[in-house]
Amino acid sequence: MFKYLLFTALLYFISYLYYVKVSHGLGHKAEFLQLRRFLPCALLAVAPAATAQIQLTNSLLLTSMAVGISWIITYPLLYWNTYHKNSTDFGFHFDTVFGLYIIGWLTALKIIVLNFNIFPITFLIILTTVEFLILLIPISQWIFYFLYKSCIDENSMMMLQETHYNEILEFFKSFSIPANLLIFVIPTSVYGIFIYLNIDASVSTSISINIYQLITLLAIVAFLTIYLWKKGKGVFVRTGIVELYLDVKEYFETTKLYTQNMKERLKxxxxxxxxxxxxxxxxxxxxxxxxxxxxxxxxxxxxxxxxxxxxxxxxxxxxxxxxxxxxxxxxxxxxxxxxxxxxxxxxxxxxxxxxxxxxxxxxxxxxxxxxxxxxxxxxxxxxxxxxxxxxxxxxxxxxxxxxxxxxxxxxxxxxxxxxxxxxxxxxxxxxxxxxxxxxxxxxxxxxxxxxxxx
Structure with missing residues (x-):
């Protein structure tokens, strides 16, 4: 159990120090608030692995870790690189919260699938696909940053939401063949690697948990499912990039409503x-x-x-x-x-x-x-x-x-x-x-x- 506690402590402190580093102008109240908030996040990230006693090097945990860490790192870092010279204050603690919790959520689901051993390969492929789709959001941000040397901001999000599929095709046609191959190959390769690692781990990992451990894992999944994905209030919709997406979407909708009423207002x-x-x-x-x-x-x-x-x-x-x-x-x-x-x-x-x-x-x-x-x-x-x-x-x-x-x-x-x-x-x-x-x-x-x- 000591190795799980040590890993939890490392995950907690590294996540917190990184959050402070890529934030700007935080008050002491915000710093101390996140110091407390990130602790249960780190505990739940490692809890499924500790409950089932799987190795910390097991691919079931490592692929989930890759997804979580990518969320912790990506938007806060790209935003900091873009805005730290001119913005007086910003911080994205929900990206860290989501990144830590998603590790626990994905790992717990995989362990439950292997424990019941009913079509485990099929269910693991489904879970790996979900895992990859969650990871695809940070990957897309890195590709955007590589192309434009800027994080996705309000203007670029507006452009993305207004873009027609024909314009998307023209956009890719503007790049060279090697660049298009790279944009396609990177996500596809990551998906293939994730499929291989999770299926390989399912073959080499023996999961045998008692009823109390199963109840613990089910409780973790139930809590995190609600806390992460609840409509309007879940952690996912409050992360930096998703909140930006929803803000722009709402802006277009309210602009349309405001514009529709303009003639009537002025008449x-x-x-x-x-x-x-x-x-x-x-x-x-x-x-x-x-x-x-x-x-x-x-x-x-x-x-x-x-x-x-x-x-x-x-x-x-x-x-x-x-x-x-x-x-x-x-x-x-x-x-x-x-x-x-x-x-x-x-x-x-x-x-x-x-x-x-x-x-x-x-x-x-x-x-x-x-x-x-x-x-x-x-x-x-x-x-x-x-x-x-x-x-x-x-x-x-x-x-x-x-x-x-x-x-x-x-x-x-x-x-x-x-x-x-x-x-x-x-x-x-x-x-x-x-x-x-x-x-x-x-x-x-x-x-x-x-x-x-x-």
Whole structure:
């Protein structure tokens, strides 16, 4: 039993240290949380082999290990290689969780098949096929990275989901014959090797477990099946690449819905600009500063530090209006912005997708609209805002520029694009104080506490 415990400890510590290494800007809370979370993952990864007392060098375990480790390594590493120079914080702990749990799930299933010894070769081929299909996702990411020197990001995922099968054929025709052979041979060879190793192990491995061991293995399979594959909440759908795929899929669906309702929204919209009318072209600048609270702004509250010195100095300036009693209409960011940016609110019967937005109003009033964001682009916390932003004549995100560090100050560069000879409505969407706060500004702006540097 000692060798299984030792192997569990090695798997646990190596997985955790790797996660910390290929993450960026983690807070101590996140580090300690995963330090605890990865321990049961590592235990369940090795538990089936320990229960059935199979060798750690047995191919039944090794092929499953190859699948799990590929998930632990691939997306976090490729994302780190692509974004670590400009993104202030990221981490993909669910890839590690999935990688460790999938080892235990696959190994336990193989052991149960060999224990019952009913058409073992047939069932092992089926399990090996499942194993390979799970592995094919990391393999595809490596092939993509080899071709484009970048991880699969939002834009490339959009391209992949929109691609027609004829375009796929043309894509492969653009490569040389050796390159196409390599793309085909690598996955096929891996599949063949997996089939051989698992069938060979089934012949050379003698599995004989008692009822208690069988119940243990069945319990592991049942738990992991639910925890890994549960629709909407399982670990699989929360891994980096799968979450990206689902976010893009949802974005296309919601974009279609939002676009379908656009004509209906604008049909009866009438905008009458209020006086005073400006004598010359002017620019209205709307800044959305997220995750801010007046309780921690020295301009509104007594604070230990002078957190908003510029704004505090403007309190006596007659050109400024401060609203000390303003509040968020709802605590959750997305729900709040859906209501703040459109006529949809908590008092009417409208829906977000059928409501006119502040950009719609600006268009009707004759303004040239621009939206510059340091927020995310797609995902459950970003897509509704992105739908509104994309109705602007210009919409850009710092995340789409790999040469730009994603501090809020990077948005200043975009203002140079605004034409002062036109009436402009410009939205600046800040990252603001989103956790982890220390990652939100360059180290030279540190006023107290300690600094963080990319």
């Amino acid at each position: 009866d919209l009438q905008v009458t600009p209020q006086k005073p009318v400006f004598d010359k072209p002017s620019t209205i600048l709307l800044i959305i500063g997220e995750s801010e609270s007046r309780d921690y702004m020295s301009a509104f509250s007594e604070c230990e530090y002078d957190t908003t010195p510029w704004l505090k100095a403007k309190k006596e300036d007659p050109h400024f209006l401060l609203f000390p009693n303003s509040y968020s209409c709802i605590a959750h960011t997305v729900s709040c912005l859906e209501r703040a940016l459109t006529e949809f609110n908590q008092y009417n019967d409208k829906q977000f997708y059928t409501s006119c937005s502040i950009i719609d109003i600006a268009h009707k009033a004759g303004y040239t609209t621009s939206w510059y964001s340091n927020q995310g682009h797609l995902g459950c916390a970003d897509t509704p805002v992105t739908l509104v932003a994309n109705t602007s004549q210009t919409a850009k995100w710092t995340k789409q520029n790999l040469n730009q560090v994603q501090y809020d100050e990077a948005l200043l560069e975009y203002l140079e694009e605004v034409n002062p000879q036109k009436n402009n409505f410009v939205v600046i969407h800040l990252k603001g104080n989103h956790f982890n706060f220390i990652n939100r500004y360059p180290s030279q702006f540190t006023k107290w506490g300690y600094s963080w540097q990319i």
